[in-house]
Amino acid sequence: MPSARRKEQSSGSQTTDTPGHLEAVSAREGKENKMQEERRRFLEYLPPDTHEYNYPGPQGTQAIIDQEFDNHSPFVIITNISPSEFEQLENHLPGRLDYSYALHTLLLKLSYAPQEEAADNFGGLVYSKARDMDVNRNMRFRGATDSATPDRKKQPDRSWGPRHLFQGRTANWPTVALEVAFSESREKVKRDMAWWLHQSKGAVLRAISIDIKRPSGNIYITSWERGTMPTRNHPYPDPRVVQEVKIFRPKQGQSPRVTGDALVIPFQHLTLRAPAEGEGDFIFTRDELLEIAEDVWITMDRMQERKK
Structure with a gap:
């Protein structure tokens, strides 16, 4: 019990x-x-x-x-x-x-279909953009591979990094980690993002959260980086929001509303090198993010129907 x-x-x-x-x-x-x-x-x-x-x-x-x-x-x-x-x-x-x-x-x-839909679709966009720039063979698509400290082991929903390790880096950490939240508080999301950014001691350069709210279906896609450095008096500082895209599910007969600019993951954060000719930042347009949201909403509706 x-x-x-x-x-x-x-x-x-x-x-x-x-x-x-x-x-x-x-x-x-x-x-x-x-x-x-x-x-x-x-x-x-x-x-x-x-x-x-x-x-x-x-x-x-x-x-x-x-x-x-x-x-x-x-x-x-x-x-x-x-x-x-x-x-x-x-x-x-x-x-x-x-x-x-x-x-x-x-x-x-516990991971449900809407979370997996969001993680799969976002991960697919990362791969397609890497392939379009012909850098997919220079990256590691780590999926949900865990990372560990002496005190804790944790899995992301998706994660990425360079294929070849540079001096001082280990395979334990990605450079970019994604977590998909489903009915979690904002504080819980922030705490998870802070763990990736601070406990990796700077190895994780960017953390991305996709926060799906139940029952509204509103989705908040946020890019985070390290905030202030931990101190003895403040060992768990909040991460800093770099960007946030908010996607509001419409009521019947209305159109969805999207606020915020295209989401950007710097090229160097995924490859640990400067972009060459024909390469550049990974840019996720509002339309691409809205398409992810629409797939999530369909999955949420199906999940609700099965619950009846």
């Missing part, structure tokens, strides 16, 4: 207050407070009705996922899953994985 998400509080039994005991209690409480803060940040900005489960084994996990899919839940939380258990399971799970090694907690973003 899912448990209610709640703030955990530490408690201790009465013991003689010797200096050694007080020091041990202080250290334990400090560790507990740190873990509680990590948990808060990891699960912050999720929908309030997100269900949390204690890891029930592989078969039980699949049953939980099937149930949450039927309910059209955006996320599911699995706790007390060790790194070794996660590694055995990760290649068999649907959706996008976000695992905290410190918390032994998996946050699974």
